[in-house]
Each structure stands twice: as structure tokens, then as C-alpha cells.
Amino acid sequence: MHEMALALEIGAICDRELAKLPETRVTAVGVEVGAFSGVEVDSLQFCLEVVLSERFAGVRCEIAREAGTAACPVCGLEFEVMRAPFECPECGVMARGVSGGQGLQLTYLEVE
Ligand SMILES: [Zn+2]
Incomplete structure (x- = not known):
């Protein structure tokens, strides 16, 4: 499963970060997922x-x-979109493409 592979990778990054911080406990992990990354958030x-x-x-x-x-x-208006169709909020014309929203990143580790 794609999402499990990603979760394991994030776990490995957490391990590497924690190796630099002895006696630390992770309380929260923040991840940002692009709306067009193909990753199922749930x-x-x-x-x-x-x-x-x-x-x-x-x-x-x-x-x-x-x-x-x-x-x-x-x-020429640029607007944020989470899913298709990409309809301009000003004039209702469809934009053809979208940029960004493709990635997945670990945004923070909260520790104590
Ligand atoms: Zn427009």
C-alpha cells in the first residue's frame, strides 16, 4: 500500500531526527499532503x-x-484549488492546469 510506504518513510525520518535529540519524546507529527499528490489522507x-x-x-x-x-x-487570476474542476471564481472560466499541491512533507515534530 502506497500510504503505508509513506508512513514508514515518515517514521524513519522521525527516528533520524530523534537520534540527534536524546531523552526526547515525540508528542505530535505534522504532515502536509498536496491535494493532487494522489495520497489518500484518511x-x-x-x-x-x-x-x-x-x-x-x-x-x-x-x-x-x-x-x-x-x-x-x-x-489571469490565480486561485487555490483542492480538486477539479478549476473554475475561476471571478469569471467562471475553467483553468486548464494546476501547479503545486503535488508533494508530501513532514512539516513539524513536536517534542517534549
Ligand atoms: Zn477569470
Whole structure:
């Protein structure tokens, strides 16, 4: 499963960060997922909780969705989109493409 592989990778990054910080406990992990990354947020949330709770009891996994940006071909307005269709909020024309919102990143580790 794609999401499980991502969760394992995030777990490995947490391990590497923690190796630099002895006597530290992770309380929360923040991840940002692009709206167009193809990652299923609910599935990733589940996998992260499984992977991270093995390492850090009681850890919170907080997933935020990152929007993509579309540009209107008529008025040039750039607007954030979370899903197709990409309709300009000013003139209602469909933008053809979207940029951004493709990635997945670990945004923070909260420790104590
Ligand atoms: Zn427009």
C-alpha cells in the first residue's frame, strides 16, 4: 500500500531526527499532503498512527492538505484549488492546469 510506504518513510525520518535529540519524546507529527499528490489522507492518517504509535505512545498525527494553484486563462487570476474542476471564481472560466499541491512533507515534530 502506497500510504503505508509513506508512513514508514515518515517514521524513519522521525527516528533520524530523534537520534540527534536524546531523552526526547515525540508528542505530535505534522504532515502536509498536496491535494493532487494522489495520497489518500484518511488512509495515510491510519497508517501514520499505526507506524508512529509503535515508536511514540500517545503521539498525535496531524495531516494538513496543501492546495494547488490554478490560473485563469481569461482574467489571469490565480486561485487555490483542492480538486477539479478549476473554475475561476471571478469569471467562471475553467483553468486548464494546476501547479503545486503535488508533494508530501513532514512539516513539524513536536517534542517534549
Ligand atoms: Zn477569470
